[in-house]
Amino acid sequence: MQRALKHPSFVAGFSMVMLLVLSAFVSLFWSPYPVGDIDIPNKLAIASAQHWFGTDSLGRDIASLLLVGSQNSLLVGFIAVGIGLGLGVPLGLLASAQRGWIEEVVMRAADFTFAFPALLSAILLTAIYGPGLVVSITAIGIFNIPVFARITRAAANTVWSRDFTLAARAAGKTQWAITWEHVLPNIVSVLIVQATVQFAIAILAEAALSYLGLGTQPPQPSWGRMLNEAQSQMFQAPMLAVYPGVAIALAVLGLNLMGDGLRDLLDPRLSRKR
Amino acid sequence: MSSFLLQRLFSFFITLAVTSVVVFGVLEWLPGNAAQVILGETATAESLAAMEEKLGLNQPALTRYVSWTGGLLQGQSGISISYDTPTADLMMERMHVTLPLAVMAMSITVAMALCLGLYAASKQNSTGDAGVMTLSQLGLALPNFWLAILLILLFAVHLQWVSAGGFPGWSVADGGGVWPAVSALILPALALAAVQTAILTRVTRSAVIEAMSEDYVRTARAKGLSKQQVLWKHVLRNAMIPVVTVMGLQFGNLITSAIVIENVFVLPGIGRLIFQAIANRDLIVVRDVVMLLSAMVILINFLIDVLYAMIDPRLKTGATSP
Amino acid sequence: MICLIPVCQGSAERVAMSSFNPNADQPLNNTPLLSVRDLRVSLQTAQGQVDALRGVNFEMQRGETLGLIGESGCGKSLTALAIMGLLPERAQVLGSVQLNGAELTTLSDAQLCQMRGARMAMIFQEPMTALNPLHPIWKQIAEPLQLHQGMSVTAAKARALELLERVQLPRARERLDAYPHQLSGGQRQRVMISMALACQPDILIADEPTTALDVTVQKEVLSLIRQLVSEDGMGLLLISHDLGLMREQVERVMVMYGGAVVESANTQDLFEMRAHPYTRGLFAARPRLGLKRGTRLQTIPGHVPEIFNWPQGCAFAERCPIAVPSCAVVLPALEPVRPTVTDPLTAHWVRCPIWQTLEASA
Numbered sequence: 027m028q029r030a031l032k033h034p035s036f037v038a039g040f041s042m043v044m045l046l047v048l049s050a051f052v053s054l055f056w057s058p059y060p061v062g063d064i065d066i067p068n069k070l071a072i073a074s075a076q077h078w079f080g081t082d083s084l085g086r087d088i089a090s091l092l093l094v095g096s097q098n099s100l101l102v103g104f105i106a107v108g109i110g111l112g113l114g115v116p117l118g119l120l121a122s123a124q125r126g127w128i129e130e131v132v133m134r135a136a137d138f139t140f141a142f143p144a145l146l147s148a149i150l151l152t153a154i155y156g157p158g159l160v161v162s163i164t165a166i167g168i169f170n171i172p173v174f175a176r177i178t179r180a181a182a183n184t185v186w187s188r189d190f191t192l193a194a195r196a197a198g199k200t201q202w203a204i205t206w207e208h209v210l211p212n213i214v215s216v217l218i219v220q221a222t223v224q225f226a227i228a229i230l231a232e233a234a235l236s237y238l239g240l241g242t243q244p245p246q247p248s249w250g251r252m253l254n255e256a257q258s259q260m261f262q263a264p265m266l267a268v269y270p271g272v273a274i275a276l277a278v279l280g281l282n283l284m285g286d287g288l289r290d291l292l293d294p295r296l297s298r299k300r
Numbered sequence: 301m302s303s304f305l306l307q308r309l310f311s312f313f314i315t316l317a318v319t320s321v322v323v324f325g326v327l328e329w330l331p332g333n334a335a336q337v338i339l340g341e342t343a344t345a346e347s348l349a350a351m352e353e354k355l356g357l358n359q360p361a362l363t364r365y366v367s368w369t370g371g372l373l374q375g376q377s378g379i380s381i382s383y384d385t386p387t388a389d390l391m392m393e394r395m396h397v398t399l400p401l402a403v404m405a406m407s408i409t410v411a412m413a414l415c416l417g418l419y420a421a422s423k424q425n426s427t428g429d430a431g432v433m434t435l436s437q438l439g440l441a442l443p444n445f446w447l448a449i450l451l452i453l454l455f456a457v458h459l460q461w462v463s464a465g466g467f468p469g470w471s472v473a474d475g476g477g478v479w480p481a482v483s484a485l486i487l488p489a490l491a492l493a494a495v496q497t498a499i500l501t502r503v504t505r506s507a508v509i510e511a512m513s514e515d516y517v518r519t520a521r522a523k524g525l526s527k528q529q530v531l532w533k534h535v536l537r538n539a540m541i542p543v544v545t546v547m548g549l550q551f552g553n554l555i556t557s558a559i560v561i562e563n564v565f566v567l568p569g570i571g572r573l574i575f576q577a578i579a580n581r582d583l584i585v586v587r588d589v590v591m592l593l594s595a596m597v598i599l600i601n602f603l604i605d606v607l608y609a610m611i612d613p614r615l616k617t618g619a620t621s622p
Numbered sequence: 623m624i625c626l627i628p629v630c631q632g633s634a635e636r637v638a639m640s641s642f643n644p645n646a647d648q649p650l651n652n653t654p655l656l657s658v659r660d661l662r663v664s665l666q667t668a669q670g671q672v673d674a675l676r677g678v679n680f681e682m683q684r685g686e687t688l689g690l691i692g693e694s695g696c697g698k699s700l701t702a703l704a705i706m707g708l709l710p711e712r713a714q715v716l717g718s719v720q721l722n723g724a725e726l727t728t729l730s731d732a733q734l735c736q737m738r739g740a741r742m743a744m745i746f747q748e749p750m751t752a753l754n755p756l757h758p759i760w761k762q763i764a765e766p767l768q769l770h771q772g773m774s775v776t777a778a779k780a781r782a783l784e785l786l787e788r789v790q791l792p793r794a795r796e797r798l799d800a801y802p803h804q805l806s807g808g809q810r811q812r813v814m815i816s817m818a819l820a821c822q823p824d825i826l827i828a829d830e831p832t833t834a835l836d837v838t839v840q841k842e843v844l845s846l847i848r849q850l851v852s853e854d855g856m857g858l859l860l861i862s863h864d865l866g867l868m869r870e871q872v873e874r875v876m877v878m879y880g881g882a883v884v885e886s887a888n889t890q891d892l893f894e895m896r897a898h899p900y901t902r903g904l905f906a907a908r909p910r911l912g913l914k915r916g917t918r919l920q921t922i923p924g925h926v927p928e929i930f931n932w933p934q935g936c937a938f939a940e941r942c943p944i945a946v947p948s949c950a951v952v953l954p955a956l957e958p959v960r961p962t963v964t965d966p967l968t969a970h971w972v973r974c975p976i977w978q979t980l981e982a983s984a
Contacts, residue, residue, distance in 0.1 A: 138319075142322075143556035143597060145556040145559065145560070146574075146590060146594075149559065150586065153578035234443065234445060237445050253446055260449070260464070261457055267446075271446035271449070274446065275438075276441075279440075282437060282440055282441060514751065515748055516753055516754040518708065519814070522708060522743065522818075523817065524735045524737070525739075534757075613758075613803075614755060
């Protein structure tokens with residue numbers, strides 16, 4: 027823990043992520059203005075004491091939109107990563123424990139999914155099943171499954187090849203017991219690091235989908251959609267296009283830094299030479 | 301040809317085939333049938349029937365799949381619902397924008413990433429290295445479409461050096477020309493390249509650092525080679541192996557990112573095509589474009605494997621790694 | 623005899639380089655081939671600065687074979703790397719290393735590059751990874767030839783073939799175009815030897831050259847090294863942890879422990895007399911034939927201290943049967959075992975002021 031506090035990447039990243047979480051949490055109870063409040067006479071106002079970041083083309087307070095939008099980003103990240111972990115990790119553990127044809131099938135399927143451009147498939151799915159938060163989260167989540175399956179299998183394989191698992195087998199433990207008691211605890215750090223990476227990717231992907239109009243639908247605020255709306259106002263109110271992007275970038279940067287820091291701290295053997 | 305390449309070739313064809321099945325399959329699994337999706341909820345029974353006829357939905361799925369793939373192999377693609385022209389023509393036309401865009405973006409990426417990555421690796425842990433790493437972190441965090449918007453804000457709105465979007469066309473007859481076309485693609489290419497450069501720089505840096513710590517580098521130094529000579533003669537070629545892998549993966553990324561970027565800049569490319577097709581519910585176009593893009597990605601991965609075999613003699617002679 | 627080498631930075635370096643001739647004729651008579659005096663190396667680690675070498679002293683004459691023995695972590699490889707100038711940039715090197723009277727520690731990297739491969743050569747432990755997997759064999763052997771002797775590609779390739787035949791690589795002509803992964807470990811090591819000897823250096827440093835090889839191949843490779851070294855009149859510094867090897871292959875042996883040489887003698891004297899307590903323990907720990915069943919194998923009690931935990935004084939003090947309190951405080955100086963013998967080839971030195979007490983209890 028002390029090392030964590032001294033690691034610059036981790037501290038920086040963690041603070042940014044905490045800011046994000048805090049904003050989301052606060053916005054559950056309070057925001058400067060209700061997000062639904064349309065105030066046409068005050069539209070496209072510049073930053074002032076009343077509206078810290080100004081207003082958009084419908085007079086809505088940008089600060090509030092940004093704040094509540096953080097809920098959206100967090101939600102997407104959690105669920106998408108959750109899907110990946112929930113389905114990908116068991117698959118990876120299975121592939122690693124069973125080996126043989128099961129491993130082949132799982133890995134081929136994972137490889138194959140990688141060949142498919144992910145964003146494209148997400149767009150396709152939202153097109154067929156209709157745009158919206160649920161569909162876009164699912165689409166993004168589905169592409170997390172092969173990522174986690176692959177990484178779980180690779181990490182689990184290194185644990186299985188260690189002698190103590192052989193000893194456990196010789197002592198009569200079943201594969202499932204070994205997986206649960208030995209393999210899983212040893213790969214947790216890898217999974218945590220990957221989870222932060224995938225969280226960041228999910229936020230970016232959802233932002234892109236929302237920008238295209240295929241993600242979170244109004245009235246739920248979304249940073250990506252805010253950027254789309256801002257683009258049409260580029261000449262009148264250029265700053266509108268800056269704020270939501272900064273929010274996204276900070277969230278992603280924070281997660282990436284935190285992930286890098288965690289990678290160094292949790293398992294120095296994992297950390298690539300820096 | 302070595303067994304490695306044969307294996308890869310085989311894998312290439314199998315992946316193509318499976319992809320086609322999946323693409324076809326996904327579009328079969330629609331809520332309601334294809335005709336309903338295309339025409340929407342307000343369609344009358346007659347128009348639905350007509351559409352079903354047109355799509356051949358009365359035939360079993362297998363027949364339709366075979367006629368589709370058979371057509372593709374013979375160079376005939378489906379007919380777009382909304383434009384009523386062969387999708388192949390549509391795609392060809394759009395490729396005139398997307399392909400140059402992808403090539404420009406990839407060139408910028410490779411040029412910048414190799415320079416920055418090499419620099420950072422050779423000056424490891426110095427301020428120069430830290431600077432490069434920080435820049436790359438920023439590059440990774442920026443959504444590319446936001447960067448695109450920022451670039452537009454700076455260069456089009458504020459400085460007015462280029463237009464804020466649109467594509468004039470390659471031929472002067474159409475009102476464009478080579479230079480106007482290229483200048484319309486510069487900002488989009490930069491936006492695309494930024495993230496990919498950040499990724500590739502990191503990969504290059506770590507690949508070079510990794511290669512520099514290998515034993516054969518120590519041997520080369522013991523023979524009297526200077527650090528520079530070691531870098532060029534021994535390290536680079538070995539470091540290229542992981543770098544080339546990532547470059548291949550990035551191409552797939554580029555193509556999908558182009559979908560978003562083309563929308564930001566309103567460029568009439570493949571990305572915009574598929575987006576409009578989805579909006580128009582033109583499933584034929586969607587199906588064919590997805591197949592094309594997937595095929596391109598699979599082809600690139602195959603070419604990367606060929607490149608491997610050329611670089612690494614261990615693959616050429618089919619030896620297993622020691 | 624001192625060779626003055628002006629070492630200037632920057633633009634004056636070219637002047638320095640022109641007056642520095644690595645191929646200058648060797649000075650006559652008594653200058654030793656290699657002279658290492660009070661060599662100290664300090665490394666930067668994650669836990670801070672550590673003294674890895676604490677004053678290594680020895681001399682090697684032309685044509686002499688010198689062995690360096692010790693456990694892992696005692697600094698043997700570090701000594702070799704320090705001589706070659708191949709330590710990481712942030713290592714601090716103090717003391718003197720002279721090759722043919724020319725001081726190496728003050729040379730710039732460019733000047734050292736001219737020496738390495740040409741006048742001094744080194745072969746390493748792991749032939750598997752020591753060769754570049756992407757270059758054919760002949761190219762790797764030709765590299766020093768092209769670099770130091772300016773040979774053309776064809777000339778260098780022909781010479782590479784000669785060298786491969788000299789190291790007795792079977793089917794040398796076919797193997798020229800082969801890649802490292804197509805050869806076995808012993809064959810790769812032969813390639814390494816031919817690479818090292820290509821420019822006929824004055825000294826060859828072999829850092830555990832056979833440790834990674836099969837036992838059957840070890841002997842062949844070692845005798846090959848001995849043969850080539852004596853044919854060319856080179857000096858050989860053989861580093862190993864294997865006592866048996868030392869007995870057969872070298873004329874003098876130095877024992878290292880805790881970053882310093884603790885005993886140095888000619889092979890026969892070392893094997894017979896074993897002055898230093900560590901050397902005694904090392905010899906006693908060897909399993910021998912003919913012991914009665916059930917005899918416990920002797921070990922040295924305790925374990926090798928980590929480099930960060932080396933005491934100020936003798937590093938062996940904790941495990942030494944005859945240690946006294948002053949041992950751990952001050953690093954003893956080297957003392958002659960037989961003060962009357964001064965010939966460097968037969969002198970016997972030990973780094974222990976009370977080594978005679980061990981004699982008594984032996």
